[in-house]
Structures are given as C-alpha cells and as structure tokens.
Amino acid sequence: MKKFPVYAYQILGLAIALFGATIALRWIFQIEAIAHLIPGSEQMGLNTPLMFLASGLACVCLPQRQPPLQVLLRLCILLLMVLPGLTMVQHLFGVNLGIDFVRVPSMPSASIPYPGRMAPNTTLGFLCAGMALLLLSRPGRERRRDRLGMVAIAATMLIGLAALAGYFMRLDALYHLASFNQMLVPTAAVMSMLGCCLWLLRQHRYNPRQGGTSAYQRRITWRAGVVLTLVALAAGVAGFAVVRNVLEKALTDNMLFATTTNATSMANILDDRLAFHRTIVTRPIVQRQFVRLAANPQDREARDFLQTAASNLLTAGPSGVRMLDADGRLIAASGQVLRERAPLAQHLQRAGQNAYLVWQDDYLLYAETPVLANGHRVGTVVVEQPLPAFDKLLHVIQTSGDSTDALLCSRRQDAALCAPSRFNSGVTSIPAHLEGKAHDQPIHRALAGQRGVISILDLRKVPVFSAYTPLQDFGLGLVIQSDSDSLYAPLKAQTQLLTALLVALVALGTTTMGLAVRPLLERIERDITDLRLAEEKLAGSEKRLRSITDNLPVLISYIDREQKYGFCNRTFETWTGVPPQQVLQHHVAEVLGQERYVERQANIALALSGQRVEFDIATLGGDGTLRQLHTTFVPDIAADGTVLGIYTLSTDVSALHAVQRQLQQMARFDALTGLPNRYQMNEKLVEAIARCRRAGTPMALMFLDIDHFKAINDSLGHAAGDEMLKEFGRRLKASVRETDAVCRLAGDEFLIILEQLGSTAETEGIARKILANAGAPCKIQGQPLRIGTSIGIAYCQEQPLLPDALIDHADQALYQAKQAGRGTFRLILC
Numbered sequence: 001m002k003k004f005p006v007y008a009y010q011i012l013g014l015a016i017a018l019f020g021a022t023i024a025l026r027w028i029f030q031i032e033a034i035a036h037l038i039p040g041s042e043q044m045g046l047n048t049p050l051m052f053l054a055s056g057l058a059c060v061c062l063p064q065r066q067p068p069l070q071v072l073l074r075l076c077i078l079l080l081m082v083l084p085g086l087t088m089v090q091h092l093f094g095v096n097l098g099i100d101f102v103r104v105p106s107m108p109s110a111s112i113p114y115p116g117r118m119a120p121n122t123t124l125g126f127l128c129a130g131m132a133l134l135l136l137s138r139p140g141r142e143r144r145r146d147r148l149g150m151v152a153i154a155a156t157m158l159i160g161l162a163a164l165a166g167y168f169m170r171l172d173a174l175y176h177l178a179s180f181n182q183m184l185v186p187t188a189a190v191m192s193m194l195g196c197c198l199w200l201l202r203q204h205r206y207n208p209r210q211g212g213t214s215a216y217q218r219r220i221t222w223r224a225g226v227v228l229t230l231v232a233l234a235a236g237v238a239g240f241a242v243v244r245n246v247l248e249k250a251l252t253d254n255m256l257f258a259t260t261t262n263a264t265s266m267a268n269i270l271d272d273r274l275a276f277h278r279t280i281v282t283r284p285i286v287q288r289q290f291v292r293l294a295a296n297p298q299d300r301e302a303r304d305f306l307q308t309a310a311s312n313l314l315t316a317g318p319s320g321v322r323m324l325d326a327d328g329r330l331i332a333a334s335g336q337v338l339r340e341r342a343p344l345a346q347h348l349q350r351a352g353q354n355a356y357l358v359w360q361d362d363y364l365l366y367a368e369t370p371v372l373a374n375g376h377r378v379g380t381v382v383v384e385q386p387l388p389a390f391d392k393l394l395h396v397i398q399t400s401g402d403s404t405d406a407l408l409c410s411r412r413q414d415a416a417l418c419a420p421s422r423f424n425s426g427v428t429s430i431p432a433h434l435e436g437k438a439h440d441q442p443i444h445r446a447l448a449g450q451r452g453v454i455s456i457l458d459l460r461k462v463p464v465f466s467a468y469t470p471l472q473d474f475g476l477g478l479v480i481q482s483d484s485d486s487l488y489a490p491l492k493a494q495t496q497l498l499t500a501l502l503v504a505l506v507a508l509g510t511t512t513m514g515l516a517v518r519p520l521l522e523r524i525e526r527d528i529t530d531l532r533l534a535e536e537k538l539a540g541s542e543k544r545l546r547s548i549t550d551n552l553p554v555l556i557s558y559i560d561r562e563q564k565y566g567f568c569n570r571t572f573e574t575w576t577g578v579p580p581q582q583v584l585q586h587h588v589a590e591v592l593g594q595e596r597y598v599e600r601q602a603n604i605a606l607a608l609s610g611q612r613v614e615f616d617i618a619t620l621g622g623d624g625t626l627r628q629l630h631t632t633f634v635p636d637i638a639a640d641g642t643v644l645g646i647y648t649l650s651t652d653v654s655a656l657h658a659v660q661r662q663l664q665q666m667a668r669f670d671a672l673t674g675l676p677n678r679y680q681m682n683e684k685l686v687e688a689i690a691r692c693r694r695a696g697t698p699m700a701l702m703f704l705d706i707d708h709f710k711a712i713n714d715s716l717g718h719a720a721g722d723e724m725l726k727e728f729g730r731r732l733k734a735s736v737r738e739t740d741a742v743c744r745l746a747g748d749e750f751l752i753i754l755e756q757l758g759s760t761a762e763t764e765g766i767a768r769k770i771l772a773n774a775g776a777p778c779k780i781q782g783q784p785l786r787i788g789t790s791i792g793i794a795y796c797q798e799q800p801l802l803p804d805a806l807i808d809h810a811d812q813a814l815y816q817a818k819q820a821g822r823g824t825f826r827l828i829l830c
C-alpha cells in the first residue's frame with residue numbers, strides 16, 4: 001500500500017481551517033452550542049473565521065502539485081490579501097466599505113466598537129500570513145525572498161502571541177485609545193498557531209529533515225515546547241474566558257439585584273419623608289389656623305400658632321420650614337430653605353406635592369404641600385429636610401468597591417442631569433444624543449424606565465459594568481457601575497499565576513523529555529546505522545547475485561505461491577522476449593501465455609506441493625528460436641514446512657539433443673553409403689519377420705557380395721573401392737521397392753529384406769533385375785567399370801525363420817552362387 005506521510009504543518013493547517021469553518025457555521029446558523037464551546041467566539045464576525053479557513057487550507061495545499069489544489073491555494077492567498085487589505089483601509093481612513101458583515105442586532109460595545117470588523121492587529125496578522133504564503137508558493141529558493149517570508153511568518157506569530165500576552169498584561173486597554181476593535185482571545189490563540197504552522201511549512205519547504213541525534217533532539221524539544229506552551233496558554237486563556245463568563249453572569253445578576261434593592265430603599269426613604277410632609281398639613285389644628293388666617297389675615301393668634309409650629313417642626317428633622325397663605329404670602333418661617341440656591345434640584349414626580357431632591361453637598365428633600373379645607377386651598381407648607389439615610393445609603397454603595405460609583409439623575413430636556421458622584425465632581429449633564437446619534441449611556445435607559453446591566457465605556461472612557469434602574473416613578477434613574485478591570489483583577493491574577501506555572505511546568509517537562517529522548521535517539525541512530533549497513537551489504541550481495549545470474553546461460557526465476565514471478569534474470573528476457581517489468585508480480589499464464597502455462601501447470605503444482613521436479617520441454621522463444629529446455633523446479637520451503645514458492649532453473653539443451661540425434665544416426669546407419677547398418681538391419685529384419693508372420697505372406701532375404709572387390713581396392717585404391725560401394729548401394733536401392741530395406745552388412749556385403757512377395761519366380765526376377773542394374777556400366781574415378789555381384793536368397797513361403805537362421809540360409813545360398821562362378825544368384829527355400 002502506498003504510504004502518505006503526515007506532517008505537523010498539515011495537522012495544524014487543518015485544525016486552523018476547521019476552527020474557521022466551525023466559527024463561520026456558528027455565525028451563519030447562529031449555533032449557540034459552538035459559541036459555548038469556544039468562549040469568545042460569539043463576538044466574532046464572519047471575516048475572521050473566513051480568513052482562518054483560507055489560511056489553514058492554503059497551508060495544507062501549498063506543497064501539493066495537483067492543479068485543483070494549486071487553484072485553491074491561489075484563491076486563498078488572494079482572499080488573504082484583499083479582505084484584510086480593505087479592512088485596513090477602513091481602519092486607517094475611518095471609512096466603511098460595507099465589508100463588515102454584521103448580524104442584526106449587533107450593538108457596538110466597549111470591546112467591539114465596530115461589530116463584524118476585524119481588529120487592526122488581526123488584519124495585519126492575516127496580511128502577513130498572506131504575504132508569507134505568497135512568498136513560500138513561489139518556485140525555488142531565493143535568499144531575499146526567504147528572509148522576507150521569515151519576517152512575515154515571525155510577524156504573524158508575534159501578533160498572535162502579543163495579543164495573548166497583552167490580554168493578561170492589561171495591554172488590551174491600548175485598544176481603547178483609538179476606539180479599535182479588540183483582537184479576541186480565540187483569534188489571538190489561533191493566530192499564534194497560524195504563525196507556527198507557517199514556520200513548520202517553511203521548514204518542510206526549504207529544510208528537509210536531516211541531521212544527527214542532536215538535531216533531532218533539538219527539533220523534538222522545540223516542537224514539544226512550542227506545542228505545549230501554546231496548549232498551556234490556550235488552556236489558561238480558555239479557562240479564564242470560561243470562568244470570566246460565569247463570573248460575569250454572577251456579577252451582573254448581583255449588580256442588578258443590588259441596584260434594584262438600593263433603588264427601592266431610596267424610593268422608600270423619599271416616600272416616607274414625603275408622607276411626613278403630608279402629615280403636617282393634614283393636622284386639624286394646623287388646618288384651622290390656615291382657615292382663620294384666610295378669613296382674617298390679621299389674626300395674630302393664628303399667625304403666632306403657625307410660627308410656633310414651624311419652629312417646633314425643626315426639632316423633628318426638617319432644616320427649613322415656610323408656611324404661606326393661599327396667595328403665597330409668608331405666614332411663618334423657621335430654619336433655612338436652600339432649594340433656590342442649591343447647585344441641583346431634581347424634580348420628583350409625585351401627585352399633590354411639588355417636590356425636589358436637592359443636592360447641596362448632601363441630599364435634601366424639598367416639598368411644597370398644599371393645605372386644604374373643604375376642598376379649597378387655604379395655604380402651603382414648604383418643608384426642606386436633610387436625608388441622612390439616603391446619603392448614608394449612597395455612601396455605602398459608592399464605597400462598596402474600589403471602582404464602584406452611583407449616579408442619581410433626572411431628565412431635564414434632552415439630557416440626564418446627575419448629582420456629583422465619586423468619579424464625577426460637580427453636576428453632570430449627559431446628553432441623550434451625541435453628534436446626531438443616540439448616546440447609549442445606561443442612565444438614559446434607566447430614565448426611560450428600563451432595568452438591566454451593560455458593559456460599556458463610561459464618561460471617563462473606562463470600560464465598566466453598569467446596572468441601571470428607574471427610582472420607582474419619581475422620574476429619577478439610578479446607575480451603579482464598577483470598572484470591568486477591577487472586577488476581573490482577582491481572576492486575572494489567579495489565571496496569570498496559573499498560566500505562568502503551566503509554562504514553567506512545560507519548560508521543565510520539555511527539558512526533561514529532551515534529556516530522556518536523547519539516549520533513545522542515540523539507540524535509534526545506532527540501529528538505523530546498523531540497518532543501513534546491513535541493507536548496503538544485502539544490496540551488494542543482491543547485485544553480485546544478479547550479475548552472476550544475469551550472465552549465466554541459464555534461465556533463473558522465482559515463482560511465489562500465487563504463481564506470480566518474484567524474480568527473473570536477464571536470460572529470461574532474452575529467451576522469452578518479455579521485459580522484466582511485464583514479468584515481476586505477473587502470473588505465469590500471463591507472462592508465458594495460456595498454452596505454455598498449461599504445459600507446465602502440472603509440474604508447477606507438484607513443486608508447490610514440495611517436490612523437486614525435473615523435466616524437458618520444447619519452447620518457442622520470443623526471438624522465434626525453438627529451444628529444448630531442461631527445467632528444474634526447486635520448492636522454496638520455509639522453516640515451518642510451508643512452500644513459499646519455486647526456484648526455477650532452465651538449461652538450453654538444444655545442442656545436446658542435436659548431438660544425441662547425430663550419435664543415434666551414426667549408430668544406426670552406415671557412414672559410407674547412408675544405408676541402414678547391421679544394427680538397424682537386425683531391427684528391421686525382426687519387424688519384417690513379425691509382419692510376414694501376422695500377414696502369412698512370403699518374404700525373402702537377399703545376401704549380396706561384390707565380386708572380386710578386393711581387386712578393385714588393390715588396383716584402383718581404397719577410395720575407388722569406397723566409391724564403388726556407394727554406387728552399388730544406390731543401384732540396389734533403385735532396384736527394389738521403397739518398402740524393401742537395403743542394408744550394408746560389412747565390407748562389400750549387403751542385405752535386402754523383401755516383403756509381400758509372390759512366388760519364388762517373382763523373387764528370382766528381382767534378383768535378375770539387381771544383377772542387371774548392378775552390372776550396368778559405370779565410371780569409378782574416371783575408369784569405365786562394371787560391378788559384378790553374387791546373390792544368395794533365403795525364401796520363406798509361409799512362416800519365416802528366425803533372423804539368424806534366415807541370414808544363415810542366405811549366406812549358404814550366396815556361397816552356392818559364388819561357387820557357381822559369380823555374377824549369378826541361388827535361392828534356398830526355407
């Protein structure tokens with residue numbers, strides 16, 4: 001099976017792309033579960049996850065050469081350059097190009113003044129990543145380009161890490177200077193990962209793995225260190241974000257509860273004091289004095305009574321009392337009434353009383369309560385009294401935390417008018433609209449009758465949590481706020497400590513691991529060296545073996561259990577004409593053809609059953625040569641007895657067979673005349689006798705001897721004798737039928753086996769014909785000669801004799817012919 005190596009940059013790239021895709025899905029389909037899974041992601045727009053998806057995919061695709069992946073890579077790089085580029089233009093020139101994909105409703109907040117827009121440092125990070133990818137995607141390696149790429153990669157990583165670290169070190173406050181969106185914690189973590197991924201990609205692209213134990217140890221330690229540090233940081237940040245979310249919820253709930261409770265208490269105090277004012281004017285004795293004065297303004301007794309009552313009232317709490325008749329003329333006065341001179345008097349909406357909450361260093365309640373008699377207004381009692389309980393409550397609220405403040409405001413025209421507070425010295429007017437837009441301050445919500453908690457920049461431009469509520473129906477709004485940072489401070493301190501501890505542990509762990517890994521690496525290196533040496537040795541012996549087998553005039557191959565070739569030498573190609581690539585791992589039938597496979601099939605099966613097999617086989621080679629092969633199949637038997645395959649060894653024995661055939665020819669034929677010799681004559685005679693016995697037909701054996709042959713030899717030489725013998729043989733063959741056998745027995749003696757004969761007369765006729773043909777004139781070495789011969793015939797009518805007896809009878813007949821003067825024949829009936 002083909003192996004696909006997996007590299008760290010691919011895993012990181014995929015993780016980044018997956019992160020981007022997940023957040024994009026959350027944004028598109030509003031999946032709450034994902035928002036909970038990745039804290040902080042709910043504030044992310046669509047652009048950032050898209051950029052992560054593009055950069056992750058680009059990292060994975062970059063080293064791949066397939067055209068579709070290269071197109072995808074170019075698209076991703078283009079996206080990484082264009083979208084962050086346009087966002088940067090928006091940041092720098094304060095314009096809106098319509099590329100901030102905002103989900104409605106998505107309100108600006110302290111940390112995200114521009115919903116949907118990537119933070120400036122996020123934008124810069126993606127631009128650097130895009131630049132690095134563009135440089136890495138160029139073919140070849142150029143020094144300047146590589147340096148520029150390294151800077152871009154380092155910048156990407158640093159931007160992510162700086163945002164992470166800055167988050168802990170309260171550097172995130174810097175974002176507020178120019179009202180920029182903050183880089184969110186998950187974005188910072190994944191941006192750091194992207195920097196790492198690009199670094200690994202560069203390593204893969206330009207520095208393929210090499211080096212000894214130290215280099216590996218360094219690489220492992222570094223990688224483990226970086227990965228574990230990132231994990232520790234991410235775990236710290238994620239833990240912080242989770243705890244922050246929980247804490248934020250508890251804090252906001254608590255703040256809202258406290259604000260509502262305090263507002264109720266304040267309203268109760270005001271209600272209680274206003275009721276006290278009403279009890280003054282409802283006393284019958286007081287009412288009677290006002291009626292008497294209405295009837296007679298000069299009624300001294302009534303006037304004195306009311307003056308005494310006004311003076312006495314000061315002992316019950318009020319700081320100033322005024323009593324007026326129906327026309328508003330002063331009847332009695334005691335103490336001081338400051339409303340007119342106070343810096344702030346907030347009107348309280350309460351029926352029947354014209355009341356104000358007056359602020360003069362402390363709070364005072366001013367109320368004008370009408371005195372009624374029989375439904376007619378006969379006068380007015382003005383009472384102004386300090387509100388120590390109210391002041392104390394506000395003081396308690398404002399001192400409940402290092403950064404806690406309480407704003408108590410009323411509406412005046414298009415603004416909220418607030419009494420001085422802990423962080424606002426003097427009376428403050430907060431307009432409801434600023435530069436044509438709604439000024440979303442919590443006090444406006446409270447004055448609009450709403451209740452809740454928001455995270456926002458306060459009037460000092462400090463991020464705060466603000467709880468707001470109306471003060472019943474008094475027309476006042478109460479805002480209690482605390483700085484976000486001071487709320488998070490204990491949590492941040494704990495998390496920082498924990499993260500520092502984690503990083504220290506990681507450093508310790510990676511150092512220990514590096515030391516522990518070294519012996520292992522050394523051992524592996526030793527093993528690899530041994531293995532390489534063994535492999536080299538094996539390769540050397542294989543090479544030697546191959547050159548031996550390739551140069552042997554023998555076909556050598558190996559067939560495995562599946563009858564597929566596992567090895568073949570060069571002779572295999574020479575003899576079969578099939579190149580090695582079409583042999584190795586191919587079935588025997590496929591290589592040799594079905595016909596030749598069938599011829600060998602049984603022997604292959606035998607060999608695969610564990611038997612050594614030897615056989616001769618004729619095979620037509622690829623060069624058209626017919627070869628006689630002597631083949632040996634040797635089974636390859638494993639230690640457990642199973643047959644793993646077959647070693648085949650085929651020798652070309654064509655030449656040997658030719659020699660054998662030649663020897664056979666020489667053994668059975670007479671070398672001089674080419675006629676069958678005595679050895680073959682014996683065979684033929686036995687066969688002829690058998691045939692005639694079966695058929696019951698007569699047969700004859702002629703014994704011929706050239707007359708005075710010795711004289712030819714002696715007079716003309718041995719060569720002339722040889723020539724005469726050859727000519728005599730030819731003449732004998734020409735004198736009988738094709739089926740009759742003519743043999744040379746020895747010297748000048750010849751035998752003719754005649755079958756399917758008729759009577760003795762027919763046989764004698766043949767003998768005469770032979771005598772005539774042999775005796776016809778001929779030229780031997782230019783000498784005109786005649787060949788005389790004598791013939792002895794053994795004739796068998798029915799059952800022929802045995803060969804030796806037959807030859808014996810023919811020899812006797814020859815002897816008689818010689819005795820009769822030669823040049824004739826004699827016949828003996830057997």
Ligand SMILES: Nc1nc2c(ncn2[C@@H]2O[C@H](COP(=O)(O)OP(=O)(O)OP(=O)(O)O)[C@@H](O)[C@H]2O)c(=O)[nH]1
Binds near residue numbers: 705709748
């Ligand atoms: N040139 C030649 N001579 C041969 C060969 N084999 C035998 N001879 C000679 O043939 C002669 C045979 O002679 P014989 O048959 O005994 O005598 P002949 O002279 O033929 O006398 P008759 O047979 O009685 O007529 C001998 O001299 C042999 O040496 C041979 O292969 N070539």
